[in-house]
Amino acid sequence: MMLAYTTSELTSIFTMQGFAGLSLFSVLLLMALGLAIIFGQMGVINMAHGEFMAAGAYTVYLCSTLTAKFAPAFQPYYFLFAIVAAFFVSGSLGLLVEWGLIRFLYKRPLDTLLATWGLSLIMQQTFRSTFGAREVTPTLPDWLMGSFKPTETIDIPINGVFVMGLTLFITAAVMFFTFKTRAGLRMRATVQNRMMSGAVGINTKVVDRLTFAIGCGIAGVAGAAFTTIGSTGPDSGSRYIVDTFLVVVFGGAASMLGTVASAFGIAQTQSISEFFLQGTMGKVTTLLAIVIILMIRPQGLFASKVRRA
Amino acid sequence: MNTLQKRLFGSKEGLLGTLFLALILVVVLPLTLDIFRLNLMGKYLTYAFVAVGLVLLWGNAGVLSLGQGVFFGLGGYCMAMFLKLEASDPITTKIQSTPGIPDFMDWNQITALPAFWVPFKSFPFATLAILIVPAVIAYVVGAAMFKRRVGGVYFAVITQAIALIVSLGIDGNQGLTGGRNGITDLRTLLGWDIRTTFGQYTLYFTSVALLLGVIMLSRWVLSSKMGRILNAMSEKEDRVRFSGYDVSDFKIFIFCLAAMISGIGGAMFVLQVGFISPSLVGIVPSIEMVIFAAVGGKRSLLGAVYGTLLVNTGKSLFSETFPQLWLYAMGGLFILVVVLMPNGLAGLWDDYAKPWLHGAKKRLMERPPVDVGETKSNAPLAKII
Numbered sequence: 001m002m003l004a005y006t007t008s009e010l011t012s013i014f015t016m017q018g019f020a021g022l023s024l025f026s027v028l029l030l031m032a033l034g035l036a037i038i039f040g041q042m043g044v045i046n047m048a049h050g051e052f053m054a055a056g057a058y059t060v061y062l063c064s065t066l067t068a069k070f071a072p073a074f075q076p077y078y079f080l081f082a083i084v085a086a087f088f089v090s091g092s093l094g095l096l097v098e099w100g101l102i103r104f105l106y107k108r109p110l111d112t113l114l115a116t117w118g119l120s121l122i123m124q125q126t127f128r129s130t131f132g133a134r135e136v137t138p139t140l141p142d143w144l145m146g147s148f149k150p151t152e153t154i155d156i157p158i159n160g161v162f163v164m165g166l167t168l169f170i171t172a173a174v175m176f177f178t179f180k181t182r183a184g185l186r187m188r189a190t191v192q193n194r195m196m197s198g199a200v201g202i203n204t205k206v207v208d209r210l211t212f213a214i215g216c217g218i219a220g221v222a223g224a225a226f227t228t229i230g231s232t233g234p235d236s237g238s239r240y241i242v243d244t245f246l247v248v249v250f251g252g253a254a255s256m257l258g259t260v261a262s263a264f265g266i267a268q269t270q271s272i273s274e275f276f277l278q279g280t281m282g283k284v285t286t287l288l289a290i291v292i293i294l295m296i297r298p299q300g301l302f303a304s305k306v307r308r309a
Numbered sequence: 310m311n312t313l314q315k316r317l318f319g320s321k322e323g324l325l326g327t328l329f330l331a332l333i334l335v336v337v338l339p340l341t342l343d344i345f346r347l348n349l350m351g352k353y354l355t356y357a358f359v360a361v362g363l364v365l366l367w368g369n370a371g372v373l374s375l376g377q378g379v380f381f382g383l384g385g386y387c388m389a390m391f392l393k394l395e396a397s398d399p400i401t402t403k404i405q406s407t408p409g410i411p412d413f414m415d416w417n418q419i420t421a422l423p424a425f426w427v428p429f430k431s432f433p434f435a436t437l438a439i440l441i442v443p444a445v446i447a448y449v450v451g452a453a454m455f456k457r458r459v460g461g462v463y464f465a466v467i468t469q470a471i472a473l474i475v476s477l478g479i480d481g482n483q484g485l486t487g488g489r490n491g492i493t494d495l496r497t498l499l500g501w502d503i504r505t506t507f508g509q510y511t512l513y514f515t516s517v518a519l520l521l522g523v524i525m526l527s528r529w530v531l532s533s534k535m536g537r538i539l540n541a542m543s544e545k546e547d548r549v550r551f552s553g554y555d556v557s558d559f560k561i562f563i564f565c566l567a568a569m570i571s572g573i574g575g576a577m578f579v580l581q582v583g584f585i586s587p588s589l590v591g592i593v594p595s596i597e598m599v600i601f602a603a604v605g606g607k608r609s610l611l612g613a614v615y616g617t618l619l620v621n622t623g624k625s626l627f628s629e630t631f632p633q634l635w636l637y638a639m640g641g642l643f644i645l646v647v648v649l650m651p652n653g654l655a656g657l658w659d660d661y662a663k664p665w666l667h668g669a670k671k672r673l674m675e676r677p678p679v680d681v682g683e684t685k686s687n688a689p690l691a692k693i694i
């Protein structure tokens with residue numbers, strides 16, 4: 001099939017699909033970062049993670065509507081504040097959910113999975129009743145519109161570049177938090193040995209709650225990033241959830257580098273294969289490849305030395 | 310005979326429970342419901358096959374699969390392919406540009422029957438495929454995962470991804486599989502019309518008989534030595550491994566068995582409902598089937614049937630009257646069952662109804678109460694029913 005294209009066409013296709021892949025990579029990575037720190041630390045699979053992302057996206061939409069109504073002059077700048085708001089809205093929702101549900105289910109990972117699935121159904125229906133079943137798009141500031149044109153056939157959208165930058169910033173912030181702060185130190189200690197951390201005076205329950213909230217907050221930022229490249233519907237989050245799980249598992253849980261690498265690999269494969277194969281088959285091929293690799297190498301790309309049962 | 314009875318029904322209580330379920334399914338439901346509602350019940354019973362498989366797999370072997378809909382779908386598609394070929398004989402389809410192939414292939418400009426469809430012209434082959442295809446897929450997945458000691462949430466996530474892959478794959482190949490609409494317009498099985506009232510009654514009773522048979526088979530498996538090992542495994546897997554058993558083989562076996570049972574359910578679904586589509590294969594149906602088993606009680610084979618019927622009846626009542634509330638109810642059910650009643654209805658029965666019945670019986674007999682410790686020690690065995 002590729003033979004039908006000339007070399008220069010192929011270069012353009014790969015560059016543009018590659019760039020579209022980078023946008024997908026950004027969303028997947030932001031989603032997966034949150035999921036990975038929650039899963040890595042608590043062994044909890046949060047099926048409602050996609051809905052926390054949608055909550056972030058709806059927060060941006062809400063900010064956009066409110067700005068347009070009450071402070072139109074503020075319109076060019078609202079987006080940056082909306083991102084912060086998305087983090088805090090999703091984060092506090094996460095805090096609430098950890099307090100109300102998750103903390104009763106530690107040590108029962110399979111049950112958590114089912115309970116959070118139930119939670120995701122409830123959240124989806126709440127979005128539907130509040131914002132309607134139709135997909136919504138916030139009004140983006142002008143500086144996010146438009147695109148670069150380095151050559152005749154290559155077209156790079158600015159919003160994609162912005163999302164990339166945001167992702168880099170969040171990833172760096174998460175890394176800094178995990179490896180350079182006291183709170184991050186306590187978090188890593190809890191991941192490595194929960195009992196021992198408790199024995200040296202770390203309140204592991206508080207650490208858990210904080211981790212869960214931060215993970216959900218990052219999902220909210222993923223939602224904010226998502227609004228620049230697609231429109232938000234009640235089930236937007238659930239469409240990414242399986243991909244995100246695969247990113248986390250494929251990267252090797254609890255390995256941040258692995259998460260980045262696998263998000264990159266999965267997004268690029270999917271984006272490029274989607275161009276050459278019709279419809280959903282690009283996605284099918286990508287997912288199938290990952291599952292087969294995981295069957296051969298279940299520990300993922302970058303395995304941590306300890307594997308939990 | 311006595312031992313066989315024990316193996317198939319468990320205790321005397323298990324025998325009574327099975328008879329009670331049979332009474333409801335064979336006598337009460339057909340007498341009280343019209344054929345439309347009974348057909349609906351028959352459809353729900355086909356989901357109960359999957360739930361019974363999940364009781365084996367999740368409740369007894371401790372492995373949660375979120376992709377059981379795949380096996381249900383595979384069984385269903387095998388049956389549907391046979392029925393579709395029977396419905397697409399050259400005379401009925403003579404207006405097509407290629408007569409004798411299913412209509413959706415003709416619409417997709419396919420001019421010859423694809424090779425993997427050809428054997429499904431034979432009924433014995435299709436019947437075998439309903440059992441073998443799900444089992445083979447389960448074997449491949451199970452062997453790859455369990456031999457490498459992958460379990461728990463990893464297994465759940467990967468089986469869920471498989472459910473997504475299979476449903477998207479069927480959806481994306483319209484010419485080969487019927488795509489999103491699925492395989493529809495199925496009429497006869499070996500010349501016998503499945504859409505008449507008589508046909509629907511016959512299929513309902515066939516489903517009931519098969520389901521009861523599957524439950525007895527499952528209890529037979531669980532009451533064997535292997536059932537004990539499975540039970541031990543779900544409690545403390547490492548100890549079983551250190552005792553010299555190859556844990557993975559048992560898991561693979563039970564995964565294949567559960568897949569096969571789900572496949573039978575899928576085939577009966579197609580016969581009773583008359584179509585199959587990828588919407589019955591994907592992530593959502595697969596995880597809903599888990600909640601059927603959870604509501605009934607994940608360790609109770611009979612509970613799985615009650616759970617399936619109750620949740621589905623609730624779903625149809627709810628979505629007829631308050632469609633918006635249904636997702637809240639379903640979501641709430643997931644949370645409630647998991648947090649408050651991890652052993653489902655069967656757990657409620659064991660914890661509340663049974664002691665009460667016991668007490669009532671005692672009061673009737675006017676005997677002094679017996680030591681409670683005696684019933685306690687029997688608890689793990691009684692749970693197997």
